Amino acid sequence: MxxxxxxxxxxxxxxxxxxxxxxxxxxxxxxxxxxxxxxxxxxxxxxxxxxxxxxxxxxxxxxxxxxxxxxxxxxxxxxxxxxxxxxxxxxxxxxxxxxxxxxxxxxxxxxxxxxxxxxxxxxxxxxxxxxxxxxxxxxxxxxxxxxxxxxxxxxxxxxxxxxxxxxxxxxxxxxxxxxxxxxxxxxxxxxxxxxxxxxxxxxxxxxxxxxxxxxxxxxxxxxxxxxxxxxxxxxxxxxxxxxxxISIKNETTNALEQMIFLELLQLKKLYQFEEQLNLMFDYLLQDFHKMLDHEQFLLSLRNQIPPYCFRLYICNEFGYQLSKNHTRKMNKAWQAITHTQQKNWSWRPYFLKNIVQMKRMSSGLISDKYLDIEYHQSIYTFSYPLPDDTFLFIDISLEM
Known part of the structure; x- marks a missing residue:
């Protein structure tokens, strides 16, 4: 020593x-x-x-x-x-x-x-x-x-x-x-x-x-x-x-090139998944303008979406949640939770940027993977533009 x-x-x-x-x-x-x-x-x-x-x-x-x-x-x-x-x-x-x-x-x-x-x-x-x-x-x-x-x-x-x-x-x-x-x-x-x-x-x-x-x-x-x-x-x-x-320059280069290849593959899969989600919700929401009530709409929608979608809610462009949280866990029955209504989510760093991008592109966006605090699982959020400057948010877990 x-x-x-x-x-x-x-x-x-x-x-x-x-x-x-x-x-x-x-x-x-x-x-x-x-x-x-x-x-x-x-x-x-x-x-x-x-x-x-x-x-x-x-x-x-x-x-x-x-x-x-x-x-x-x-x-x-x-x-x-x-x-x-x-x-x-x-x-x-x-x-x-x-x-x-x-x-x-x-x-x-x-x-x-x-x-x-x-x-x-x-x-x-x-x-x-x-x-x-x-x-x-x-x-x-x-x-x-x-x-x-x-x-x-x-x-x-x-x-x-x-x-x-x-x-x-x-x-x-x-x-x-x-x-x-x-x-x-x-x-x-x-x-x-x-x-x-x-x-x-x-x-x-x-x-x-x-x-x-x-x-x-x-x-x-x-x-x-x-x-x-x-x-x-x-x-x-x-x-x-x-x-x-360094003696391992070739090994280092090979390891990084393999990493780049896998990362490109993952990104390609993610954006293909985003395209599939857009096609699905384009079809499911084509008659949304006939449903003026948010809760009625979500009650109808939640029975038509795949099992990996476990949370649904609607916000306006200012970040205020207009609907209840419709959630399910481990393929159990859906529940409508009221305590999140009128909460504001615009503080999230990506929120307003995504709102503008959805309005500009008239299509939905999928987020990067992140950890959900409530379920302690890695999830994605798919957001989709609705009429009257409102937006549908769908939380997705591929682990459930």
């Missing part, structure tokens, strides 16, 4: 290691994360526990951090490579003004001597509560941004106020926590969180990096959720030298 070693360290015991970061567009190395390692008993050991040990003095952490960064920059200078990015972890709690100035001057010197471009340096803001001195910290970040450096938020999906950090820092890259990525291999709930984070990255304009990828399934989950960058033992462990290529 690092925490029981004597301090201070000798600089010769410390070594920067480089873990490759893979670009999703070319499935090749686009950069490296710089990680600290300690040589002990002829074996490299991670410094992670050292930096998280509260018993280690701030001075010792700063010494180790500075030594690792300086050695890493020396190796980067030797590389003289202007097409790769270099990710440096930055913990605001022990990144003092003096440390900041030293690192800043080292970076600036490399840029002035044209060994690097500013955009090649990425500062990863690690898990830390820096909000007590946020003005000073933002001043530090802006100094690096002026050089062209990029900013990443690390450990997204766990720990201290990630959303607050994103709003405050406005990062270029969001780095998803490795535990969240690894749990997504077996948990649909964690997959749903990854999807939410992918939506966050789109809205914030930040790129998404998934770390901790160890299996092909994790790689597929990252691809499916919009990752521009991948990192993890699946590609390579951190090494004292910067490897120039």
């Amino acid at each position: 690092i925490s029981d070693l004597a301090l201070p360290f000798q600089p010769s015991d410390l070594s920067p290691h480089f873990q490759p970061i893979i670009g999703s567009d070319q499935q090749s190395i686009v950069g490296y994360e710089v990680l600290g390692r300690l040589m002990k008993n002829e074996k490299y050991t991670s410094l992670g526990s050292f930096f998280h040990n509260e018993k280690v003095s701030l001075k010792d952490k700063q010494f180790v951090d500075n030594t690792i960064r300086t050695k890493a920059l020396s190796k980067i200078r030797e590389q003289n490579q202007k097409k790769l990015s270099y990710f440096f972890n930055l913990d605001p709690t022990f990144f003092s003004a003096e440390d900041d100035q030293n690192f800043y001057l080292e970076i600036k010197q490399l840029l002035d001597q044209e060994y690097l471009l500013g955009e090649q340096i990425v500062l990863e803001i690690t898990e830390s509560n820096f909000m007590n001195n946020r003005a000073h910290f933002l001043e530090q970040l802006n100094k690096y941004r002026a050089l062209g450096c990029k900013i990443a938020v690390d450990d997204l999906g766990t720990g201290y106020s990630n959303l607050e950090r994103i709003a405050f820092i406005q990062p270029d890259i969001l780095k998803v926590d490795m535990l969240l990525v690894q749990k997504s291999e077996y948990s649909q709930a964690h997959l749903d969180v990854l999807y939410a984070l992918s939506m966050l990255s789109q809205k914030s304009g930040a790129q998404l990096l998934f770390e901790g990828i160890e299996t092909e399934q994790m790689l597929k989950n990252a691809w499916r959720n919009g990752a521009q960058y991948y990192q993890g033992f699946y590609f390579s462990k951190p090494k004292p030298t910067m490897i120039s290529s």
Whole structure:
């Protein structure tokens, strides 16, 4: 364990290691994360526990951090490579003004001597509560941004106020926590969180990096959720030298191409299903204009639709539910539930957009799959335009 070693360290015991970061567009190395390692008993050991040990003095952490960064920059200078990015972890709690100035001057010197471009340096803001001195910290970040450096938020999906950090820092890259990525291999709930984070990255304009990828399934989950960058033992462990290529490039490309093929197949099936639903409801609703009463209409309709339709209701274009909820579960008898009448569903992100699209196209739409809160099952919603700016909503479960 690092925490029981004597301090201070000798600089010769410390070594920067480089873990490759893979670009999703070319499935090749686009950069490296710089990680600290300690040589002990002829074996490299991670410094992670050292930096998280509260018993280690701030001075010792700063010494180790500075030594690792300086050695890493020396190796980067030797590389003289202007097409790769270099990710440096930055913990605001022990990144003092003096440390900041030293690192800043080292970076600036490399840029002035044209060994690097500013955009090649990425500062990863690690898990830390820096909000007590946020003005000073933002001043530090802006100094690096002026050089062209990029900013990443690390450990997204766990720990201290990630959303607050994103709003405050406005990062270029969001780095998803490795535990969240690894749990997504077996948990649909964690997959749903990854999807939410992918939506966050789109809205914030930040790129998404998934770390901790160890299996092909994790790689597929990252691809499916919009990752521009991948990192993890699946590609390579951190090494004292910067490897120039990954040994499984062909396997990675084949896995992603298989994923793309299956995704295209699923989308094709979904839109074919949407066409079938439109044809069915075109036929079933051709005489709707003769039925002015919503409840009478739904009572008639629910006896004509397939078993996978389990919930029906009608809303107006402003989102107010005009009818009762007509529901059934596990092929049991239909029930009409009144408590949802006059509730407004326009707060749902897709609602108004779908209303406009249905009116424009004069046809129904099927949603993406999502988890139904009441039944705890993955379902779809098919929505269909009716006369007088009203709309029929049919919840569909293919698991029942």
